[in-house]
Amino acid sequence: MTDLHTFVTAPSLPVAGLLVGEPADADAVGYLLPRWSTVGRSVRGTKMRTVPAVFDEFAAAFQFPYYFGENKDAFDECMRDLDEFVGAADGYLVVVRDAPALLSAEPDELSWFVDAMAFYADHWRGIGPAGGAAGQVPRPFRVVLQATAQESGELTARWSRAGGTLTPVTSPGA
Template sequence: MSPGVNDFLRATLHGGPAIALTSARLRNPGSGDPGLVARRIDGASARTLPGLFEAYAWAWDFPGYFGGNKDAFNDCMTDLDDGRFSPAGGTATTGFLTVVTRAEQFLADAPPADRAWFAQSQAGYRDDYRTVNAYGADRPVPLQFGVVLHTDLSHLRTVTDRWRAAGASPAVLITNGKD
């Protein structure tokens, strides 16, 4: 049986895939974890790397000086736990999730090398967040980190093949509509 979103995220703490694919309806991804900070991105707005940078910068509130390049993106993605995001009710942050809707369009116009970079970088961010005090970060506990690529069933094979070709080993999720 394939895992749901919450199981996928818990597995990232132990080196599980940083990218997951699903065609199941996601109402409130990660809703079983009040400490999870989640954002959505429309894959249609991120068909190229510059589009991805813009979509992520808006969704994750990157600082105004974000340079719109791979190095700046890496810096911003590894600083999500800098205190900008606080879950409701004062709960401690337990992780970060990006849900990409219309994933069949996500980086669809980008060269394969850009998709490979994205896949590799997500695994790096996962490893960074699951490591206590990684690179001098004040991170006393491991945090979950993942990306869920959501598409409709008719595009699931194409999206799966695209990301496997990019070097990702994505988890395939099922959900019960609650996570």
């Protein structure tokens, strides 16, 4: 199991972490982020059962600009420009509460979400086809998925089938 601080701040770990606990445990992560100079937002898996709902929840949480086009290309653009509208930070974190509900009405779209999160991680590290802006300082981009102990096995299996890896992370109080 990886220490939460190490997971959030180390630039070379996998993009997605699994926090086994209750939604309140996921919310507690946000209280630690200012100490780590990390900007984070919590989104609700129960409000993101479809791709359009993912766009709505992320747009609200990150306060996407008025021109957000509510499609995958526009989503990519906004996630690569986080520093322009949520502020520069040493890293960025998305916490998904009740993650087993994420894209549950469109399960085939989970592979898009997994790939997109990896793409943003590469962008913010300044590597891969995602690149990064010239002179960009590499910084971590992470996603922490919260699930109860009863849900965590199925979530891990779904994430794996979608092409991703979940790194177990410690609870904020551990």
